[in-house]
Amino acid sequence: MEKALSNKKIIALFLLPGLTVFLIFYFVPIVMTAYYSLQDWDGINPMTFIGLDNYTKMFTVDKSFWQAVWNSLAFLLVGVFIQLPVSFALALLVSRKMKGRKWFRNIYFFPVVMSTTMVSLLWVKIYDPNIGMLNTLMDTLGLGAWTGAWLGDTKTALLSVLIVTTWHYVGYNMLILFAGMQGIPEQYYEAAKLDGATGWKAVRHITFPLLSDVLRICIVLNVIYALKTFESVYVMTNGGPLNSTTVIALKMFQEAFLKQNFGYGSALAVFMVLECLIISWVLNKILTQEKIEY
Amino acid sequence: MLRKTKNSSIYILMIIIAVLQLFPLYWLVISAFKDNSEIIGGTVWALPAEWRLSNFTEAWVSAKVNQYFGNSVIVTLVTLMFVLLFASMMAYALTRMKFKYNSLILFILLMGVMVPIHATLIPLFMILKNLGILSSRLSIILPYIAVNLPIGVYMLSAFLRTMPKELEEAACMDGCGVVKSFFKVVLPLLKPPLASVAIFVFLAVWNELLMAATFIQKQELRTLPLGLMNFSGQYSISWGPLAAAMVISTLPILLAYVLFSDQMEKSFTAGAILK
Numbered sequence: 001m002e003k004a005l006s007n008k009k010i011i012a013l014f015l016l017p018g019l020t021v022f023l024i025f026y027f028v029p030i031v032m033t034a035y036y037s038l039q040d041w042d043g044i045n046p047m048t049f050i051g052l053d054n055y056t057k058m059f060t061v062d063k064s065f066w067q068a069v070w071n072s073l074a075f076l077l078v079g080v081f082i083q084l085p086v087s088f089a090l091a092l093l094v095s096r097k098m099k100g101r102k103w104f105r106n107i108y109f110f111p112v113v114m115s116t117t118m119v120s121l122l123w124v125k126i127y128d129p130n131i132g133m134l135n136t137l138m139d140t141l142g143l144g145a146w147t148g149a150w151l152g153d154t155k156t157a158l159l160s161v162l163i164v165t166t167w168h169y170v171g172y173n174m175l176i177l178f179a180g181m182q183g184i185p186e187q188y189y190e191a192a193k194l195d196g197a198t199g200w201k202a203v204r205h206i207t208f209p210l211l212s213d214v215l216r217i218c219i220v221l222n223v224i225y226a227l228k229t230f231e232s233v234y235v236m237t238n239g240g241p242l243n244s245t246t247v248i249a250l251k252m253f254q255e256a257f258l259k260q261n262f263g264y265g266s267a268l269a270v271f272m273v274l275e276c277l278i279i280s281w282v283l284n285k286i287l288t289q290e291k292i293e294y
Numbered sequence: 295m296l297r298k299t300k301n302s303s304i305y306i307l308m309i310i311i312a313v314l315q316l317f318p319l320y321w322l323v324i325s326a327f328k329d330n331s332e333i334i335g336g337t338v339w340a341l342p343a344e345w346r347l348s349n350f351t352e353a354w355v356s357a358k359v360n361q362y363f364g365n366s367v368i369v370t371l372v373t374l375m376f377v378l379l380f381a382s383m384m385a386y387a388l389t390r391m392k393f394k395y396n397s398l399i400l401f402i403l404l405m406g407v408m409v410p411i412h413a414t415l416i417p418l419f420m421i422l423k424n425l426g427i428l429s430s431r432l433s434i435i436l437p438y439i440a441v442n443l444p445i446g447v448y449m450l451s452a453f454l455r456t457m458p459k460e461l462e463e464a465a466c467m468d469g470c471g472v473v474k475s476f477f478k479v480v481l482p483l484l485k486p487p488l489a490s491v492a493i494f495v496f497l498a499v500w501n502e503l504l505m506a507a508t509f510i511q512k513q514e515l516r517t518l519p520l521g522l523m524n525f526s527g528q529y530s531i532s533w534g535p536l537a538a539a540m541v542i543s544t545l546p547i548l549l550a551y552v553l554f555s556d557q558m559e560k561s562f563t564a565g566a567i568l569k
Contacts, residue, residue: 004472006392013473014387018380018443019399025418025440026406032417043420093308098301106555107312111319113547113558115501117519118540121526122322131330131533133321133338140338167315172562179563221566228410231503235523249412256416257508269413276410 030273036266043262054267065268068248071158075229075247078162079169079222086166087173087218092203094174095181105178109171116168120235123164127151151237154244161245165232169225173218180214181207216287220280227276248272326350326537333533349538353525359539361514362521366543369431369517370499373438377495380439381446382484386476388447389454390462406444411437415508422509433509434517438499446491449564453487454480490561493554500547518543 004010037054041047058065094105111119126132127150135147150160184207192202208215230249233239239246239254248268256265317339325333326349327342353359388396418437422428427436461483465475481488503519510516516524522543526536551558 004466005390007472008393010472011387011391011393014383014391014476015399018384018447021376021380021436022403022406022440022443024421025437026414026443027402029414029417029421030405030409032420033413036416090311093304093311096304098304104308104312106551107315109559110551111315112562113497113551114544115503115519115547117501117503117522118544121522121536121540122318124526125325125533125536126318126321128533131334136338167318171315172566175559176563176566179559217566224410228412230412234503234507249410252412253415253504253508257419262416266416269416273409273413277408280408 033266033269037270039263041263042260054264064243068246068251075226079226083166090174091177112171116231119168120232157245180211326541349534353535353539362518366518373499376439377442385447385450389451403444429511442495493561
């Protein structure tokens, strides 16, 4: 057995098929992106090495890059400070011992499994000034003065997209937090009850601190998802109107595949990777400092 | 008494949230049975006066949703098969077999969990072009396998590490080789984590848009998300057929959800903890 398990041929047989596909279609491209980002290249003619010029252009010349950074930041802030607290409240609600809680959990979670394309197309129609249900609904409720072309107006477009992503993903965090809450032993709550801690007090002193690891995961996940936002913006507004909803992933896509700036697009991709890695590393550092032991 | 009112107000709150979550979907489903005049002129929440199936036939046949559906099925099944096979083989080698580069390979795979796929898009486009498979089914299947392998390997090795070795050793005593004992003994035991991985990969591939939009240029090879997007551009005024197409494309997910909702919850939480 031991001998067979260190037989090089068998090891290769088990590892190579998957590893080859992974290396060629995932790992090598990551390395190549870094290389492309130092080139001036349209994808057809030979590339010219230009050092860090793409990055200089990104940080100093290109105004829409900063617009994209700010918009990504908006997704990040909404994810962490609105979506996560709402998810936490939902998780508390569905972990109460009451009839039908599984039903509610399933209903709140279902949007998560639908594709972003589907959800986005659905909301494009909901926001549509002509056939959409939002304006009609608001008219019915006597809020006619507030109706508008939600996705077509620079003032409301970003907010409208943010509402959709929140609607789509609250159930995801809810589920992870719910799973964490199930892992907290019942005795803690019983002991707290004897000390007079029920309701909100129990949540504050037991659920919250004992969930800190899961909360950390949720924060990191939300941040990474926010920084990777692409589909919802691509489908709903394609970055418009006037770049008011553009994000970095979309900008990378447009630069490379519409404007044929493969070098500059690669620099944007590298920026995205570093942004994700650095922010999640920093978050992990900050959030693990205050570890609570019981 | 106080407890009772508190409980019922919590129920009301939960029902309001449930309505907020479900109402858009309800509107989608009823729109799929309505015609344009009913959608534009009628009440938002009213059921269709007559449950028309014409939107569905129009979407399925004229708007080629049948083709997109077929493409999605093929791409998803092929990807799923290879991810499950390769990931379980790799996970087995990485947890049970002894060799030097074990931790290096795990580290490289970890990059696949951390780095956003957006960063691979431009070079992948060139690689696929040079291989001459751009705009074929392979041009998305191969990247889909590569992208989903790491999470599969991680989920399966986490399970394998907790699994006792006795059964494999017994099989070995009986004269099974490693390969045979892997397929006869290990794979059947891996069923529960394989189901989790399968659900994860199914949803990821069935819903994927970015790579499909970049690598698939032939109309007849479009997958559902890509087809739907294009469809909405062409049918910008008639919402009914588009709604029908969207209902059709969500049916497999709904079915999977009804059948495996517990498994789905497990795979989502496991996937999240890994990231």
